[in-house]
Amino acid sequence: MRHTLAALRVLVVLPFSPQPEGGAAARCAVGLLRGLRALGLDCQALAAEEDPSPTPLPPDLQVEIVPIREPSNARARYERLTNPGGALGRGEFARRLRARAADVDVVHYFDIRAAAAHRVVTHPAVLQIDCLTLRDRRIRTLWRREDRIAIELLRAERRARRHARWLLANSAEVAAELRAGHNRTQITVAPLTLDPAAYPRRATLERPVAGLIGTARWPPTANAVQRLLSAVWPRVLERRPDARLVLAGRGMHAAAFGAHAHQPGIEWRGEVPSAGELLGELGLLLYPLTAGSGMKVKVLESLALGLPVVSTPDGAEGLIDRGGVFVETDDQRIADAALALIEDAELRAAAGARAHENFMRHHTPTAVAATVAELYERMLASTRPAR
Numbered sequence: 001m002r003h004t005l006a007a008l009r010v011l012v013v014l015p016f017s018p019q020p021e022g023g024a025a026a027r028c029a030v031g032l033l034r035g036l037r038a039l040g041l042d043c044q045a046l047a048a049e050e051d052p053s054p055t056p057l058p059p060d061l062q063v064e065i066v067p068i069r070e071p072s073n074a075r076a077r078y079e080r081l082t083n084p085g086g087a088l089g090r091g092e093f094a095r096r097l098r099a100r101a102a103d104v105d106v107v108h109y110f111d112i113r114a115a116a117a118h119r120v121v122t123h124p125a126v127l128q129i130d131c132l133t134l135r136d137r138r139i140r141t142l143w144r145r146e147d148r149i150a151i152e153l154l155r156a157e158r159r160a161r162r163h164a165r166w167l168l169a170n171s172a173e174v175a176a177e178l179r180a181g182h183n184r185t186q187i188t189v190a191p192l193t194l195d196p197a198a199y200p201r202r203a204t205l206e207r208p209v210a211g212l213i214g215t216a217r218w219p220p221t222a223n224a225v226q227r228l229l230s231a232v233w234p235r236v237l238e239r240r241p242d243a244r245l246v247l248a249g250r251g252m253h254a255a256a257f258g259a260h261a262h263q264p265g266i267e268w269r270g271e272v273p274s275a276g277e278l279l280g281e282l283g284l285l286l287y288p289l290t291a292g293s294g295m296k297v298k299v300l301e302s303l304a305l306g307l308p309v310v311s312t313p314d315g316a317e318g319l320i321d322r323g324g325v326f327v328e329t330d331d332q333r334i335a336d337a338a339l340a341l342i343e344d345a346e347l348r349a350a351a352g353a354r355a356h357e358n359f360m361r362h363h364t365p366t367a368v369a370a371t372v373a374e375l376y377e378r379m380l381a382s383t384r385p386a387r
Contacts, residue, residue: 008376009104010036013097014047015088015113017057017065020198021274024297025130029110031193032372033061035365039373046100048088048114064100066093089116097121106376108168112153115160124379126166130192132177133157135293137219161185166379168372170295171318177293188375191318192295193368194304196360202306203280205352208342209244210236210286210310213275213298216251220292224315225252227288227331229260235335236342237264243342246282248272275301283348284308284341288334289315299325300363306356308348310337320362324355 016022018029029045036043037060045063057063068087087093094117101107101121109118109127118127137150160167161178167187169175175187212228214221225247236243241264248269254261261268272278275298279285285302289311295318302309309315309325312334316327326337341348361367 007042008106008373008380009042010044010106010108010376011097011100011104012036012043012045012108012110013088013114013117014045014063014110016111017047017049017053018045018061018063019053019055020058020195021055022053025111027194027198028192028297030058030061030198031195031365032110032369033063034195035193035367035369036373038366039369041369041373041376042104044100044104046093046097048093050087064096066096068093087116088114089118089120093117094120105380108372108376112156112160115156115164118160118163124166124376124383125164126168126188126375126379127160127164128168128170129157129160129174129178130170131292131294132174135177135291166375168375171293173317174294186378188371190368190371190375191320191363192297192300193363193365194297194300195365196304199276199301199304201280202356203282203302203352205283205307205345205348207244207281208283208345208348209246209281210284210338210342211246211248211278211282212285212287213248213272213278214252215249216253216256220289220314221249223291224287224289225257226260227290228286229257229263229266231331232286232288232335232338233260233263233266235332236339239339240342241265243339245286246278248278249275276305279305279307282307284310284338284351286334286338287311287315288331292317294318300359303355303359303363306352308341308351308355310334310341319358321358323358324351324353325358326351 016026019026020030047063047065048068049065050068097120101123107123107125112129133150133154139150167178167185169189170192172189175189179187244265246267250271253270254268279302285307292314296315299309316325328334328337
């Protein structure tokens with residue numbers, strides 16, 4: 001007998017707390033949890049947090065936070081390389097996971113860092129993989145911190161692909177790479193989602209200002225900023241010497257990007273309290289991404305705000321529709337698309353309206369959660385004995 005959605009009991013396992021103003025993954029987790037609950041599922045979450053935030057979680061999410069302690073110094077580095085996320089597969093977190101899983105039908109491991117807990121329980125389980133390490137990073141040596149993090153993520157990713165029966169990807173490109181050589185693994189594609197309630201005010205688009213927000217140490221963002229500064233922005237300035245560009249985010253300072261960082265019209269904001277508020281000030285998101293896997297949350301946030309986007313195929317990856325998104329590959333054509341939006345207020349308004357319609361049609365919590373709930377039902381159906 002098929003489960004009704006109202007009868008489905010789901011436990012979402014998170015390696016971080018789902019915060020509406022947290023990191024990109026945390027904001028997407030909020031959207032998914034609210035979408036599943038809006039569909040009538042009995043959905044709760046168990047989250048690991050090394051340093052729990054004093055900010056209270058929204059009460060409607062029903063999240064239990066379990067503080068975890070990572071080993072210190074050399075042992076911590078060794079464990080991160082050999083058993084990434086291992087703290088979620090042992091100790092108090094593992095005990096709470098077993099106890100909570102006893103009362104649910106499906107376990108959903110959100111984010112690759114939750115993969116270590118995959119073998120703690122035997123319930124039907126899906127593991128969500130949002131990006132692919134080797135598409136996002138280059139591993140050169142063990143001496144750099146960034147390379148050690150990449151190895152940690154790569155080992156977690158390979159472990160998940162080796163052991164998980166059900167995988168959830170947010171783009172067809174990520175799904176295709178996960179599927180290669182793993183014929184027994186069932187892979188479903190569902191885009192990321194954000195709660196529109198977190199973006200109550202649309203971008204005004206009054207100011208013809210381009211901008212980009214991200215973490216400067218994240219390789220795809222760093223490469224996009226380097227390309228923007230060296231190849232795209234100079235072309236914009238050739239035609240519009242008065243053009244303005246705002247760059248913001250953690251580590252986003254001129255000193256990190258060399259001589260090109262001191263071109264006219266660039267305002268460096270550094271870390272800001274809210275990505276949504278920063279994007280709401282702009283006239284367009286200018287994101288010439290060279291390489292990167294999975295959906296990009298900054299693009300999704302822009303759609304939620306009704307902000308036009310100029311990007312590349314990698315920047316638009318995972319979008320079901322490209323309404324409001326101008327996709328180019330050549331530096332000159334990227335600059336031309338940005339200039340068209342900078343110079344034409346009516347074009348910005350029309351593109352912004354298409355962007356918001358795109359988000360509301362394809363990326364709201366209930367729209368995305370419906371695909372995920374169907375996956376849960378298939379998982380349960382496959383585990384029932386045949387009559």
